[in-house]
Amino acid sequence: MIQKLIENIKKTNAPIVVGLDPMLNYIPEQIKKAAFAEYGETLEGAAEAIWQYNKKIIDAVYDLIPAVKPQIAMYEQFGLPGLAVFKRTIDYCKEKGLIVIGDVKRGDIGSTSAAYATAHLGKVTVGTQQLTPFGEDFATVNPYLGTDGIKPFLDVCREEKKGIFILVKTSNPSSGEFQDRRIEDAADAASALSVSHTEKDGGSRTLYELVGEKVAEWADSCMGETYSYVGAVVGATYPEVGKVLRRVMPKSFILVPGYGAQGGTAADLAPYFNEDGLGAIVNSSRGIIAAYKQDKYASFGPEHFAEASRAAVVDMIEDIDRALAAR
Amino acid sequence: MIQKLIENIKKTNAPIVVGLDPMLNYIPEQIKKAAFAEYGETLEGAAEAIWQYNKKIIDAVYDLIPAVKPQIAMYEQFGLPGLAVFKRTIDYCKEKGLIVIGDVKRGDIGSTSAAYATAHLGKVTVGTQQLTPFGEDFATVNPYLGTDGIKPFLDVCREEKKGIFILVKTSNPSSGEFQDRRIEDAADAASALSVSHTEKDGGSRTLYELVGEKVAEWADSCMGETYSYVGAVVGATYPEVGKVLRRVMPKSFILVPGYGAQGGTAADLAPYFNEDGLGAIVNSSRGIIAAYKQDKYASFGPEHFAEASRAAVVDMIEDIDRALAAR
Numbered sequence: 001m002i003q004k005l006i007e008n009i010k011k012t013n014a015p016i017v018v019g020l021d022p023m024l025n026y027i028p029e030q031i032k033k034a035a036f037a038e039y040g041e042t043l044e045g046a047a048e049a050i051w052q053y054n055k056k057i058i059d060a061v062y063d064l065i066p067a068v069k070p071q072i073a074m075y076e077q078f079g080l081p082g083l084a085v086f087k088r089t090i091d092y093c094k095e096k097g098l099i100v101i102g103d104v105k106r107g108d109i110g111s112t113s114a115a116y117a118t119a120h121l122g123k124v125t126v127g128t129q130q131l132t133p134f135g136e137d138f139a140t141v142n143p144y145l146g147t148d149g150i151k152p153f154l155d156v157c158r159e160e161k162k163g164i165f166i167l168v169k170t171s172n173p174s175s176g177e178f179q180d181r182r183i184e185d186a187a188d189a190a191s192a193l194s195v196s197h198t199e200k201d202g203g204s205r206t207l208y209e210l211v212g213e214k215v216a217e218w219a220d221s222c223m224g225e226t227y228s229y230v231g232a233v234v235g236a237t238y239p240e241v242g243k244v245l246r247r248v249m250p251k252s253f254i255l256v257p258g259y260g261a262q263g264g265t266a267a268d269l270a271p272y273f274n275e276d277g278l279g280a281i282v283n284s285s286r287g288i289i290a291a292y293k294q295d296k297y298a299s300f301g302p303e304h305f306a307e308a309s310r311a312a313v314v315d316m317i318e319d320i321d322r323a324l325a326a327r
Numbered sequence: 328m329i330q331k332l333i334e335n336i337k338k339t340n341a342p343i344v345v346g347l348d349p350m351l352n353y354i355p356e357q358i359k360k361a362a363f364a365e366y367g368e369t370l371e372g373a374a375e376a377i378w379q380y381n382k383k384i385i386d387a388v389y390d391l392i393p394a395v396k397p398q399i400a401m402y403e404q405f406g407l408p409g410l411a412v413f414k415r416t417i418d419y420c421k422e423k424g425l426i427v428i429g430d431v432k433r434g435d436i437g438s439t440s441a442a443y444a445t446a447h448l449g450k451v452t453v454g455t456q457q458l459t460p461f462g463e464d465f466a467t468v469n470p471y472l473g474t475d476g477i478k479p480f481l482d483v484c485r486e487e488k489k490g491i492f493i494l495v496k497t498s499n500p501s502s503g504e505f506q507d508r509r510i511e512d513a514a515d516a517a518s519a520l521s522v523s524h525t526e527k528d529g530g531s532r533t534l535y536e537l538v539g540e541k542v543a544e545w546a547d548s549c550m551g552e553t554y555s556y557v558g559a560v561v562g563a564t565y566p567e568v569g570k571v572l573r574r575v576m577p578k579s580f581i582l583v584p585g586y587g588a589q590g591g592t593a594a595d596l597a598p599y600f601n602e603d604g605l606g607a608i609v610n611s612s613r614g615i616i617a618a619y620k621q622d623k624y625a626s627f628g629p630e631h632f633a634e635a636s637r638a639a640v641v642d643m644i645e646d647i648d649r650a651l652a653a654r
Contacts, residue, residue, distance in 0.1 A: 023438065024453070041454030073435055073442035077451050079460035080411055087407060107469060108400055108432055109499040111350065115400035124404050126351070127368030133406035142434060144471045144494060146501035167471060172436040174473035178538065183508040184531060204511060207534065211505065
């Protein structure tokens, strides 16, 4: 799938991903009204509204973009009907030729991590059958539990030729509380594995650098043709960190949240890309799917929300293209 | 719910939790055969087998224990039908008076973290209705993203009087890769908050200690009568760490995985408890639910698997009771 992601990026000339993170208050009234009329003010009604909203946005933008990133939490909060629409959205996007990155941020150990990998990237065996539970192409994964949590995902990635993006440095204000802490040299940590690292500030480095180094190791063990199946999440809101991590993880695609609504600008993003113009994919969620709520696109009105999303995608592609051309 | 958890523990005199982490290969053939005959070798067939298996185990042990901990990954791998059985299991356990700890290890930021908190502990607003998506009493949460990831859970905990267990030191062999790293003093980390900490080894401490200190802060902001709504996960396999973290987080219940199958013994666990005999709850999953597969309980046979589970619960309670009496 890393090859297909690269092909899709080259075909569209758009290293972007649209985050399908629907909130009920983004959805125009006419859609909610119709869904509630059919299913009532129920989880099913909310799920139907989300589905109709997603479908119109996907129909409006799919030819411009390589990939989408549905955020499962936004579906999980509507229980089983919400998760049914998460699955329906995945299937629909795949029919349209899009790469689907399941933003699930799962992370556990051993057989539990294997179960999550199966749920989102693999096939589960039931008797003599091999069945697909959710079937995303990529999933996001949390590294806090170490290699035991990542290895089961690597096994499934190799088997299915799918991929993961591991959280390294997240885009939120408090991401530094743990991720930015400087850690002492590996030799001091009894249970830590011996790892080589870039000497810096007398040998110490931050937790995100250490996690980035582990990502690079995992990436080496799981290579596609030019890039690895193993990527990383690095927020757009910390461009200096992006520069460092680009060097630490040369074979990994970086999934970059935080562009637009969270404050990251296109100029900030240039260092996340490699010389080949690849190696990063920039996410925008509400900046695209709720574009009609911004002053800039307000003239579309709620009835033409999907066209507003298309206009926002066009603008985002141009914005990033300019920034990459200028570097 | 922390009060109800404490009441349930006192009533049963059993500070334990049964992990409902079904794997198809734990389930006796007669149950799978019946489920596949009705639903085929499908996700629905697998889910039905899991439901029948869970129900018999719950019926056999519910009067002995205060709480259960379904591991959502084991259901998620069977897609939507699997998650429907996760929900059905939660509802059934609550009917039986059990506290339900959703082992979901979710973690994200801002509105996404709020959506996860809503999904598992809260209610979601649809039009004029307030609906319950999954409805666990507690959920496990990953701390890697910092306060931004935790705060939305605290808000829902206060609102709903529910609770969370935050991963601090996990039970797996590679948990030390990141969690055991010694970090430099907070003053060096530009974006880190100033926190007081127990001086040790020239001022440095491990990541798990730092996370434990943050848990203690979050716990203080979210108190029940004697214990906080905010607990922690600390594996049974690192008893020295348990001793340190017990001191660092005095108001938090510690959820302890790793007893039995993963190698933690009852004697190891005594330091996880406070002087009041409370403050910890020890999980066993396959040691209970797949007890009939152990030599010790093999005489029950696969047809009496639920009675084997009951015998294993009785033995576990005695084992922990002895260890606590001996300290």
